[in-house]
Amino acid sequence: MAVIGREAEGLNGTRIAAALAVAILALGAPYVLYPVFLMKLLCFALFACAFNLLIGYVGLLSFGHAAFFGGAAYVSAHAAKVWGWPPELAILAGTAAAATLGLVIGFLAIRRQGIYFAMITLALSQMVFFVALQAPFTGGEDGIQSVPQGRLFGLFDLSDGLTFYHVVLAIFAIGFFVIWRIVHSPFGQILKAIRENEPRAISLGYRVDAYKLTAFVMSAALAGLAGGTKALVFQLASLTDIQWQMSGEVILMTLLGGIGTMLGPVVGAGLVVTLENTLAESALPVTVVTGAIFVVVVLLFRRGIVGEIAHWLRRK
Amino acid sequence: MIPLLGIPTQVLFGQLLLGLINGSFYALLSLGLAVIFGLLNVINFAHGVQYMLGAFAAWLLLTNLGIGYWPALVLAPLLVALFGIVLEKLLLSRLYRLDPLYGLLLTFGVALILEGLFRSWYGTSGQPYSPPAMLTGGVNLGFMVLPIYRGWVILASAVICLATWFVIEKTPLGATLRAATENPVLVQAFGINVPRMITLTYAFGVGLAGLAGVLAAPVYQVSPLMGSNLIIVVFAVVVIGGMGSILGAIVTGFALGIFEGLTKVFYPPASNIVVFVIMAVVLLIRPAGLFGRER
Amino acid sequence: MAEPLLHVRGLQGFYGESHVLHGVDLDVFPGETVTLLGRNGAGKTTTLRAIMGILRRRQGTIRMGGVDLMATPPHRVARAGIGYVPEERGIFASLSVAENLTLPPKVAEGGMSLAELHRLFPNLAERASSQGTKLSGGEQQMLAIARVLRTGVRLLLLDEPTEGLAPVIVQRIGELLRTLKAQGMTILLVEQNFRFASTLADRHYLMEDGRVVGEIRREEMAAKMDLLHETLGV
Numbered sequence: 001m002a003v004i005g006r007e008a009e010g011l012n013g014t015r016i017a018a019a020l021a022v023a024i025l026a027l028g029a030p031y032v033l034y035p036v037f038l039m040k041l042l043c044f045a046l047f048a049c050a051f052n053l054l055i056g057y058v059g060l061l062s063f064g065h066a067a068f069f070g071g072a073a074y075v076s077a078h079a080a081k082v083w084g085w086p087p088e089l090a091i092l093a094g095t096a097a098a099a100t101l102g103l104v105i106g107f108l109a110i111r112r113q114g115i116y117f118a119m120i121t122l123a124l125s126q127m128v129f130f131v132a133l134q135a136p137f138t139g140g141e142d143g144i145q146s147v148p149q150g151r152l153f154g155l156f157d158l159s160d161g162l163t164f165y166h167v168v169l170a171i172f173a174i175g176f177f178v179i180w181r182i183v184h185s186p187f188g189q190i191l192k193a194i195r196e197n198e199p200r201a202i203s204l205g206y207r208v209d210a211y212k213l214t215a216f217v218m219s220a221a222l223a224g225l226a227g228g229t230k231a232l233v234f235q236l237a238s239l240t241d242i243q244w245q246m247s248g249e250v251i252l253m254t255l256l257g258g259i260g261t262m263l264g265p266v267v268g269a270g271l272v273v274t275l276e277n278t279l280a281e282s283a284l285p286v287t288v289v290t291g292a293i294f295v296v297v298v299l300l301f302r303r304g305i306v307g308e309i310a311h312w313l314r315r316k
Numbered sequence: 317m318i319p320l321l322g323i324p325t326q327v328l329f330g331q332l333l334l335g336l337i338n339g340s341f342y343a344l345l346s347l348g349l350a351v352i353f354g355l356l357n358v359i360n361f362a363h364g365v366q367y368m369l370g371a372f373a374a375w376l377l378l379t380n381l382g383i384g385y386w387p388a389l390v391l392a393p394l395l396v397a398l399f400g401i402v403l404e405k406l407l408l409s410r411l412y413r414l415d416p417l418y419g420l421l422l423t424f425g426v427a428l429i430l431e432g433l434f435r436s437w438y439g440t441s442g443q444p445y446s447p448p449a450m451l452t453g454g455v456n457l458g459f460m461v462l463p464i465y466r467g468w469v470i471l472a473s474a475v476i477c478l479a480t481w482f483v484i485e486k487t488p489l490g491a492t493l494r495a496a497t498e499n500p501v502l503v504q505a506f507g508i509n510v511p512r513m514i515t516l517t518y519a520f521g522v523g524l525a526g527l528a529g530v531l532a533a534p535v536y537q538v539s540p541l542m543g544s545n546l547i548i549v550v551f552a553v554v555v556i557g558g559m560g561s562i563l564g565a566i567v568t569g570f571a572l573g574i575f576e577g578l579t580k581v582f583y584p585p586a587s588n589i590v591v592f593v594i595m596a597v598v599l600l601i602r603p604a605g606l607f608g609r610e611r
Numbered sequence: 612m613a614e615p616l617l618h619v620r621g622l623q624g625f626y627g628e629s630h631v632l633h634g635v636d637l638d639v640f641p642g643e644t645v646t647l648l649g650r651n652g653a654g655k656t657t658t659l660r661a662i663m664g665i666l667r668r669r670q671g672t673i674r675m676g677g678v679d680l681m682a683t684p685p686h687r688v689a690r691a692g693i694g695y696v697p698e699e700r701g702i703f704a705s706l707s708v709a710e711n712l713t714l715p716p717k718v719a720e721g722g723m724s725l726a727e728l729h730r731l732f733p734n735l736a737e738r739a740s741s742q743g744t745k746l747s748g749g750e751q752q753m754l755a756i757a758r759v760l761r762t763g764v765r766l767l768l769l770d771e772p773t774e775g776l777a778p779v780i781v782q783r784i785g786e787l788l789r790t791l792k793a794q795g796m797t798i799l800l801v802e803q804n805f806r807f808a809s810t811l812a813d814r815h816y817l818m819e820d821g822r823v824v825g826e827i828r829r830e831e832m833a834a835k836m837d838l839l840h841e842t843l844g845v
Binding site: 061112120126130131134248289291 | 353359407410411414415416417418420421422424425426427428429430431432433435436544545548549551552554555585588589591592593595596599600603
């Protein structure tokens with residue numbers, strides 16, 4: 001997709017100051033807002049950032065990312081509850097499961113481009129959904145409940161909201177940093193070249209499919225990291241996490257926030273999570289509002305919020 | 317009854333029949349999708365809700381205006397097609413210059429809006445809709461009893477699909493459509509109103525979905541959710557068949573329905589996912605699809 | 612002299628940000644055959660596309676038989692009586708030869724009937740049910756011309772009809788165009804093959820860098836050879 005935000009590379013005074021401000025906000029936030037709400041926000045922000053890696057920087061629209069998010073949720077929940085694994089290993093298990101699933105789905109989907117790629121990811125993740133629906137270990141309609149949160153590294157008691165919040169914040173920061181490094185690395189440059197002119201990249205000798213698949217697996221793994229963490233935060237893994245509607249939601253978050261910008265998915269996730277929380281109490285059906293936002297953004301607002309701001313700043 | 321492969325023939329043919337019915341809808345819907353995609357280069361995610369709208373139109377016509385099945389078979393698709401025209405002219409046409417993925421996202425948004433609205437108005441459980449008197453009852457074929465309405469569905473679908481194929485491949489109107497799919501700029505330079513053709517083609521594809529909805533109403537119940545899970549399977553059908561060929565879409569639809577039915581007999585837990593598995597296999601050996609031309 | 616059938620003044624054209632036509636002026640009178648000569652990139656094809664409305668970003672005046680083509684939407688330009696035969700010929704692969712032939716709708720009375728066309732182009736009758744693109748290059752060019760002749764147009768826009776074709780086919784096309792001219796057809800021809808153009812045309816316009824830089828009548832040909840060589844690099 002051709003709507004990509006461009007941001008200045010590297011660090012400078014303004015950026016360091018901005019990063020410090022964000023850090024202060026992040027550390028102070030749980031004293032103002034509910035930790036659980038913030039953790040939900042962070043998990044979805046990471047999910048959206050992972051998704052954005054694929055669409056924004058490789059140009060591949062995956063319509064099935066819920067498979068990685070929800071799949072990891074199930075695996076982490078199962079690991080923590082049934083196998084009794086400590087939280088760090090449970091989350092890692094979920095991430096690894098998502099990466100593996102990403103390898104399989106990615107391998108199949110990469111064989112086609114554009115529209116077909118999107119449809120294939122949708123269909124394959126629907127298949128994962130049906131497996132989750134019927135498999136014994138997922139608990140069907142009930143999901144896996146009462147997932148124990150445990151002690152991180154045996155030291156930090158995650159049942160304390162504030163502690164867990166800092167852990168989730170750290171996980172998000174690590175994930176975000178990993179994505180940032182990928183995007184700004186030589187590997188990321190090649191991805192960008194592939195996105196902008198694939199035939200040229202092929203003629204230059206790059207094994208384009210291998211690069212795309214690697215990026216896909218990375219995106220899936222990071223989505224899995226988000227999903228596994230979420231399962232422990234909410235102590236629940238359910239079908240909602242793995243349905244196609246969830247795939248649609250992460251697309252909305254990224255689109256609304258700004259495809260191809262680093263901060264866009266975070267902003268988008270924040271807005272959508274807040275919106276859904278607010279709507280839950282009102283009579284307005286959530287899907288209608290979600291759909292309406294989709295329509296409006298696609299028609300009028302394709303750069304997304306962060307993208308529009310960046311565009312506006314550049315023109316000044 | 318002599319059991320076949322250990323399955324009583326009644327069960328086998330019963331499931332095959334159900335499979336053929338599912339296949340009828342797969343064929344009708346993937347046909348509509350393929351026609352729309354051919355000319356507009358847009359994947360109409362709203363196809364599922366437009367199918368649902370057709371069924372609801374028929375149901376509403378009956379419960380509110382006393383208009384029965386046969387008139388509904390004509391009216392409902394027209395109403396849905398009208399909605400399609402509005403959608404295309406107002407929203408979809410603004411996206412043609414962009415990456416086709418935006419069309420997918422727009423129609424996805426429209427699908428969410430409509431499904432959400434109907435869910436909030438009618439809940440998630442289905443409304444029943446009876447088949448017309450003329451088509452009730454069954455016919456004993458010896459190896460099974462064929463419910464007349466279901467036979468009608470299969471027959472009607474096959475006829476509609478073949479008629480569509482005929483119009484597209486063998487008539488001057490179809491020639492214009494095929495030419496415009498290939499080179500719309502030149503067709504326009506010859507004096508043909510291509511934007512209007514695009515609108516009408518979208519309306520036709522959408523109308524086909526609505527018609528499928530009316531046919532489906534007596535078989536499945538009329539529910540706001542009836543389109544969404546179906547559309548994803550139809551996407552898989554379309555990937556398997558490839559969208560280059562009208563006949564390919566039709567054949568693939570029916571064939572996959574039969575496959576699904578057979579799976580339900582011999583290995584029920586896989587029946588939900590067999591179409592996706594087949595899609596995975598096709599992607600490995602023939603990525604462009606069975607009848608596809610790489611676009 | 613009569614009113615021009617096609618009248619173009621100050622035509623500017625843009626491909627996106629790129630300014631490609633810098634004010635083209637030309638007239639084509641009824642019954643004339645006029646060529647646009649020039650090197651690659653001079654703007655000849657672009658001028659034709661601008662007239663047909665295929666190039667959307669344009670300014671200036673284009674009138675065809677009194678109709679203001681600048682205000683006409685692209686799908687109505689043909690109805691003013693213009694038939695377009697593009698450089699790439701544009702034969703549709705998903706249509707048979709017969710379907711290709713009958714695709715363009717009639718825009719006026721007086722077009723050739725199918726019978727007449729089959730007499731003029733026997734190949735096309737023979738291979739009526741073949742896929743359009745299975746024809747040879749020369750046959751496809753004949754088909755591209757034949758299909759607009761059916762529609763009753765008064766002005767033919769031909770973009771490099773002899774490009775890539777064998778000499779014997781080029782001759783046949785020349786004969787065809789002479790026949791059409793004798794029947795009163797007005798023709799605007801873009802050609803790189805100067806010899807071919809000189810046997811047909813009443814007048815030549817020379818184009819360079821998106822504008823018309825010279826005009827040569829048939830009688831003036833010998834006298835203005837130098838100008839020709841300069842502009843065409845021949």
